[in-house]
Amino acid sequence: MATRFTVGKEMKDGSIRSIYGHWDGYPAHAGNILNEHYTELSKIDQLLTLGDLSSIDKDIGEQHEFDNRPPDSCTFYGRDRGETGVGPIVHESLDGWMDYRKGNGCEYGYLWDGLCWITFKF
Numbered sequence: 763m764a765t766r767f768t769v770g771k772e773m774k775d776g777s778i779r780s781i782y783g784h785w786d787g788y789p790a791h792a793g794n795i796l797n798e799h800y801t802e803l804s805k806i807d808q809l810l811t812l813g814d815l816s817s818i819d820k821d822i823g824e825q826h827e828f829d830n831r832p833p834d835s836c837t838f839y840g841r842d843r844g845e846t847g848v849g850p851i852v853h854e855s856l857d858g859w860m861d862y863r864k865g866n867g868c869e870y871g872y873l874w875d876g877l878c879w880i881t882f883k884f
Contacts, residue, residue: 767792767870768863769818770853771806778859778873779852783815787870789881792818796872796879806874813840814848860884 767787770780786792799820800806808822816828816837823835828843839845853859856873863871864884871882 765791765870766866766868767872768859768866768868769796769809769815769872769874770859771810771874772856772876773852776856777852777854778856779810779850780859780863781810781812781814781850782848782863782866782868783818785817787818787868789870792870793872793879793881795820796874800874800879809836810850812836812838813850814838814845816842 764784765787767783768780769783770778772778783792795818800809812822816839817831819834819836821834821836823832825841826832826835828837831837839848853862860871860882868884871884873880873882
């Protein structure tokens with residue numbers, strides 16, 4: 763069963779840029795991966811730019827077959843399955859981000875505030 767999650771980054775204007783993640787969004791997996799492997803702004807931005815995730819891992823990785831994920835690589839709906847309309851979304855506020863992602867069935871949210879990851883349980 764999926765543990766849906768969202769990954770967001772707080773922008774200078776207070777808006778939140780975010781993506782959806784489908785599998786293993788619980789803090790011991792997704793939260794741990796973000797805290798250990800996504801603390802450089804360039805890597806966070808790359809993750810968000812590639813859009814919605816099927817699964818998150820420690821490396822962004824390269825394009826691969828959707829059902830044949832290389833070890834330690836993320837799988838993206840757009841890059842790896844060719845889906846459209848799965849890019850990042852910008853929300854006007856923290857509340858807007860949380861409300862929207864709760865509506866997607868997300869159980870956890872991870873927000874980069876510019877210094878560290880903040881974990882939310884929805």
